[in-house]
Amino acid sequence: MxxxxxxxxxxxxxxxxxxxxxxxxxxxxxxxxxxxxxxxxxxxxxxxxxxxxxxxxxxxxxxxxxxxxxxxxxxxxxIENERQAFIYQESQNKRELEQYMHSLTNHYSRLLFIRIDLKYAKETRHHVSIEDFDCHMRKFRELISNKKTCFEYLQGNAWALEQGGDKYGLHCHLLLIYDGSKRQNDWHLAREVGEKWKMMTGGLGVYYNYHDTKTKQDYERNGRLGIGMIHRDNPKEIENAILSAAYLTKPEKVEQYLKVKVSGMRTFGHGTFRTAKRRGLPPISK
Structure with a gap:
């Protein structure tokens, strides 16, 4: 339109x-x-x-x-009012996500950042309704919250749902942040998560793993590598990690917001940073 x-x-x-x-x-x-x-x-x-x-x-x-x-x-x-409301909300989400990222990176000495896109195969995506997508994402977020198997030692997460036209269809940009003292192999871990998505969707799902050597080398060559192991004492790594996370909340991606939703459907979210003050826990030393 x-x-x-x-x-x-x-x-x-x-x-x-x-x-x-x-x-x-x-x-x-x-x-x-x-x-x-x-x-x-x-x-x-x-x-x-x-x-x-x-x-x-x-x-x-x-x-x-x-x-x-x-x-x-x-x-x-x-139409224009809705567009402006989306841009404003994405700006709010971006600010909120950056604060969440700062809390995590300030707290842990090293974190393993995993970026992966969850989507559907081109040949089968026309069989996937918005109800199916919502159901799949709810179940997948439950798996993330349970922190078992490939989600063990997970310390943070963020996700954004989008609709990318004929080329990409319904998809999710997912960021997973692991305790870097417990997890190291980012490519293998991203693959495990992607395979979990494929299995949970009954084979309808596919994924894009950002952690192959060539992709990471391209990011590093451009000074923008913000995935993999991120160290608290390396300001450039922290800056790049936060910039990479911010891709989930880019206000200019206005054409990719969901055109249809089910009742109560969320399109963006992130984990809650656990602090000793809030839960009466001793500081976590890493």
Whole structure:
């Protein structure tokens, strides 16, 4: 919808998109889900024009398409307000995540930072609904909280859910932070986590492991290596680790926020830093 409002798509392309997308959209519309303003604007604008006509009978000609474009412009402010709200929330998330990272890196002498993207195979992702994604992520976060198997010695975590269009689909950017005195092999550990995701999704899931040698060498060559072992007494490592974590909360990734959500669905979160003061525990010396 934003490309139509911004006039970055031709009139004929709009006709083609309407004829290609309207019927499948109406066929999958679920009133129990929560949609973003561009999606709601599309629904409201099309319904104002075609009314109760069966979706499979609708043909978007020149006249209907022009009326649709005119109607869509009425929702420009709603769409922009939602966009600004997203940018503000991401800025808040970024600030909160940075504080969390500082607490962890100040407390432990060394931490193992693991970055991994959890997603779905291109061939099967069309079988995965937003309800499936929410269910998979809830279960996976439970596994993370239990701190068993590949999550043992985990001291912190953060995650962000996104929707990356046809190329990436629904996916999760995941950051796991382990006690560096207990865990060392970052590539192997990231692989274990990824395989856990594949197993839990019944083979639908795939993952991207950032910890192969070439990727890390590229980051290091550019002075931006912020994954792997991070030492408290190395300010550059700490700076890079926090910058790497901040990718989960980039306000400019506005086109990748979820277009549809289930009730109560969270799209960002992180662990809680345990302090001796809060829990009456002795300081943790590492």
């Amino acid at each position: 934003t490309d139509i409002l911004a006039n970055t798509i031709s009139f004929n392309e709009t006709i083609d998109k309407l004829n290609g997308l309207y019927y499948p959209f109406m066929n999958h519309l679920n009133t129990e889900l929560f949609y973003t303003q561009p999606v709601l604007a599309f629904f409201s604008s099309t319904q104002a024009i075609v009314g109760d006509t069966y979706p499979e009978s609708v043909i978007w000609d020149h006249d209907k398409t022009q009326r649709f474009i005119n109607m869509l412009s009425c929702y420009r402010n709603d």
